Amino acid sequence: MPDEADILAPSAPSCLIGNIAANQGCLRLPRKGRKGRACLSTILTAAASRMLENAQEDLSDMQISQGDGVQPVCGRCSKSSRPCRYAQHRSATIAFRHSRLSTLVAQAEGFTKNDKIDVSVSTQPPAPTPVVTETTQVSSTSLFPNEPAVSALPADDRALPHNAIRYPASESGEAASSPSFPRNPYTVSPTAPIPRPGLFYRHAPRRLTTIEGELLQFFVQNIGPWLDVTSPERHYTYTVPRLSLQCTLLHTAIMACSAHILRLLNPERTELSSEEDKYQSTCINLLIPILNDVGSAVQDEAVLATITILRMSEQYDEYHIDRQCHLVPGAFAHLDPSAQASTRTGGLLQATFYSYVRADIRMAILGRCSTKIAVSSWPLDESYPETGADWANRMTWLLVHAINHCFGRECPGLLPRAQLDELIDEWRSNVPDTFEPYYYEEQERDSFPVIRLLCSWHVVGLQFYHTAKILLASHFPPSPPHTTPDTNINTNNILTYHHHLKTTILPHVHALCAISFSNDHFGCRINASHCVAMGAQFLTGRGDQWRVIEYFRMLGTENAWPSRACLDMVGMEGV
Template sequence: MRVGKGCERCRHRHIRCTIPPGAPACAPCTRLGRACHLDPRFQFKAVHHVYQKEKGTTARFDFNWGEDQVWVDVSSKLVTFVLEADGSSEGGEFELSRHTSLTPPYLPHINQSAECAGGFENRPTMHSPLQISRSPRISTSDSPFSSQSDKRSTISYREASLMRCFIQKIAPWADICDPQSHFSTIVPQRALQVPMILKALMALAARHDAILTGNSDLEASSYHGECLELLIPVLDQPENAYNENLLVTVVILRICEELENNTDEKFHLLGSNRLINLMSRSASSDGLAEAVSWQFLRQAIYASVVQYQPLQLNLENYQCSTMFQRTDDAAVANMIIFHCAQIIQHCRDGPGALVDISTWRHSAKSIEDWHQSMPTTWQPLRYQAPNIAVDRPFPEIWMMSAPAVVGMQYYHAACIFLSLSDPHSQPNNDYELTRSRRMTERTIATHLVIVIGLSWSNESVQNAYFMACHLLHRFGYCLRHTSEQQGALRFLGRVEKVLGWRTSWIKQELEQQWTELAQLDLVRH
C-alpha cells in the first residue's frame, strides 16, 4: 500500500514510502530497523469558538483557557516529559508534581493558520499530549521565533551543520575584501532558494570538514556530483541566460577544487571563455556579482602563481568596478590585487621572457603610486625585523585591518613578479647573468619572508595564509638559510592544521629542492 504523504523518515530521505498490508511500519523503515512515524489518517482542526442558535438568536461561544484551568487530571504522582529523537529518549526528562497545573502555555507552539488550512502533513506525530517528538529535520513551527506563515527550513541537521561551517569558517576567506560580506550573508540565503548553490556549498563544507577530521571525502563527492547535474544544463544555455547564481556556484566549486590543490584539475577555473568573460564583466555590476568577480580574480591569480596558468580575464572590466571609486581598506586592497593581476598577465611567459619596457615601467609606476598613496592606517602597529641569529626568520608585523594584511601581501607579490620580468637587468655576459639571477633570488626571498611574516603576525586573518603558501610553492627555493627553511616548514604545517589547506606536498617539494641545491653548492675538494 502506498502512503499518501509518507512517513517522517521517507519524507526526509525523499524516497517512496510503502506499507505492506497489515504491517505496522513502512518497508524502508522495516528494512533499516528504524522507528516509523506515520501521520494519522485523521486530522485535527483547531476550534476556538462555536456559534449556537437558540430561539432565533445566534450566540458565539469562545473557548478560552483560564489561567487556573487544569488541562488533564493526572492520577500518578509524577509526570515525565520524554523528548524523543528517532524513537529513543535522549535523557531530556522533566518531573512535575501531581498538583502542577498543565495549561496550554506549556504545550508546543501550534501554528493555528497552518492547521486550519489542512495542517499536519509536515509535523511530527504526537503519540500523546505528554510526549514532545523532535524531528530530525529543522522546523521553525515549534520555535518561539516562528511566524504565522508556515515557512520551514528544508535542510537536515547535517546540512545545517555544514551551512554553519561554511558561514563561520570558509566564507570569511572570500569576504576578506568585501565590507558587505556577501559570502557570509547573501550566499547562504541564496543557497536555501537555489538548489545548485546549496549543493555546491554543501560539497565545499563537507570537503573542508573531511580534511580537518581526516574522514572520507565520499559525502563531498556526492554533493559535488549532485551539483554538477544541476550546473551542466545551465552552462548549456545561451550566455544571455547566465546569471549571478551560476557565477556563485562556479566560484564555490572552484574553492572546493583548490582544497585539493595537489591534484587540482582546474575544471571550474578554466570553464568556457564565455563564462570567464562574464566573470570579469560582473566586476562593475555591484552587489553579489561584483563580490563574486573579485573572488574569481584572486582564484585566477592563484592558478597563475602556482600552476603557471595564463590570466584570461579581461582586466579592463575591473577598472569600472566601484572599488576604484572608494577609499576604504577593502577598496585599497582590491586595487593592489588588480595591479598584481596586471603584472602577472604581462609576465605570464615566465622568467627570462622579454617584456615590453614601456609596459613594465607603467606597471612599476602603478605599484609605486599605490604604495605612496597607501593610507596611514596601513602602517604597522608594530614592526620587528627578522633575526636569524635568534631563530626568528620572519618579521613581526601587526596590522590594523584584515584587508591591509592581504593587500600588503599582494603588494610584495607584485614586487616579486616585477623583479622577475625587469627588462633593465638583461645581462651582457655569463658573469652578469649569474649575478643577476642571484640578486633576483635574494630580492624574491626578502619579499617572501615579509609575506610569511604578515601571516604569522596576524593569525586571525586566515586569508593571509593563502598567498604565503602560493609564493612558497613557487619561490620557496630562494630561501637559502636553514632557519628560514625550517620556519617555512613550520608555517606550512600550521596552515594545514588550522585551515584545512593541504600543504604536505609543498613541504615535500621544498625539502627536495633545498637538498638538491645544497648539494650543488658543495665545494669540491
C-alpha cells in the first residue's frame, strides 16, 4: 500500500498514483483571518486521505503506466512494497498519424468512434510499441478483421477524400460538404450510401513481386507527376499508388500503364509486353462490370482514377490509331449537383477531373473538333481562385470554351464570345505574381527566349492562356467594315490579316513555345505538345520552324511521346 510520502513526492510523477496527485494542482489554503482556519498539516493530511481512497477505487479499472520505466517493478512501487502492474497493449492498435484519407476509409468500412476498446491488465511488462512513420505501410495489423491497414499520408495530403460520395459527419452531426468542382445535374444525393463490388477493395495490402515493384516505382517517379501538373497535393504521386496496394482495380491499371510506357522506352525488354497484356486484361475485366453499375461506380474516385490512368497509357498511341476507348464522355456525368462548377483544388476527384479535361483538350486540338465533355453540364465557377493551381484550372476551363467556339459552334452552354474574351484577359491581368517567370533571358541565335517558372501549374496556366488567345485570334480575326464578325479570313485583306498575325497571334505563339521549351517538366511538355503544334503553324521563320520540329523529335526520342500528328500539323496551312 503506498504511503503519503509516495503521493506527495515532489518529482514529476509518471505512474498512476503520482499522476493523480499531480493532477490535483496546488492546494488552496484558507485566507488569513477566515473562520475555521485549519493548520497546514491538517489540510494536507485530509487531502492525502481523500486521494488515497480515490486511487484505491480506480486502481482496478484504470490503465497503469510504466512509472519510471524500471522493469519488472518500477521504483515507486518497489519503494512502497506494492505490486507493479502494467497495462497490456491491444495488438490491433496502429501507431501512426491519421490523415483524413485513413479516417474516411475506416468510416467506409463501418468503424466508428463508439467502438469499445477493451484493455486488459497483465503482470508482465509490455513489449515496446513500434513507431510507424508516415511512409511505412502497415501490413500485419488492422483495425478491422481481415481488412487492410491504411498508412497515413503526408501532411499536405490530409485533406484528401477517398470516396466522392460518402463524406464524414461533422462534429455537429451534419454531413460535411462535398468537394467543390464542376457538377452535373443528373445524380443522386451526395450522402447516399454506395454499394461497392467485393473485388473492389476489401483485401489485405499486397506484397509486390520484383516486376511489380519496378512498375510501381516508375509510376511514382514519372507517370504520377505527369498527371499532377495542376495538383499541388500530388494525388497521383502519393495517394493513388498507396490506394493501389489495397485496390485491385487501381493496381492493375498502374501496372498496365507503367509496363506499356516502359516497353516503349525500352524496346529490348520484350517481357514487358506480356506484363502489359496481363494487367490490361485483368483491369478491363474488372472495370466493365463496375461501369455497368452506373449508379455507383462512376462516383468513386478509384474508378475515375483508373480511367484516367488507362487514358494516359492510351495517349501513347499515335493520334491516327488512338481509339480513345478510355476518354469516356460520361465518366463524370453522374456526380451530385450540390455545388456549382468550381476550379478549386483539394481532392483526388478534382485532380482526376482536370486530368481528364486536359486529355480531352489534346484530342480536340489535334482533331480540330469540339470537346467530348459537355460544357453545358458544367457552368463556370465564378468564385475568385485562391491558389496558383486554382488559377491554372480556371484557365483550363476557359480554354475548353475557346476550343468549342472555334471547332464546335453549335455546342450549347458556351460562354458568349465577348464575355469569354473578357474573362481570358481578366485572368491574365489578375493572375498572382507567382505566375511571372523567375528567370528570363533573350537568346542570340534563337528567337525563343528562356522563360522559367516556379511550378508546373504556373506553366500549364500560361500555356493554356496563350493557346486560347491563339485559337480565338486566328479563328475570329478583325473583320473589315463590309464583313460580319463571324466571317473567316478574308483573302482580299491580306495586309490586314498579316498585321493581325504579326501583332496579335505571333507574340502568343513565341511565348507559348518559349515557355514549353524552357521547362523540362515532362508533364508540362506533353500537356502543351499539341498546343505548340497548333501555334507553330503561324511561324514564318525557317529557323523557328526547325526549332519546333527538333522539339517534337526530342519528345519522341527521349520520352516515346507520339508526335507524328504534331509534326503533320506544323506542315499544314491555316488552323
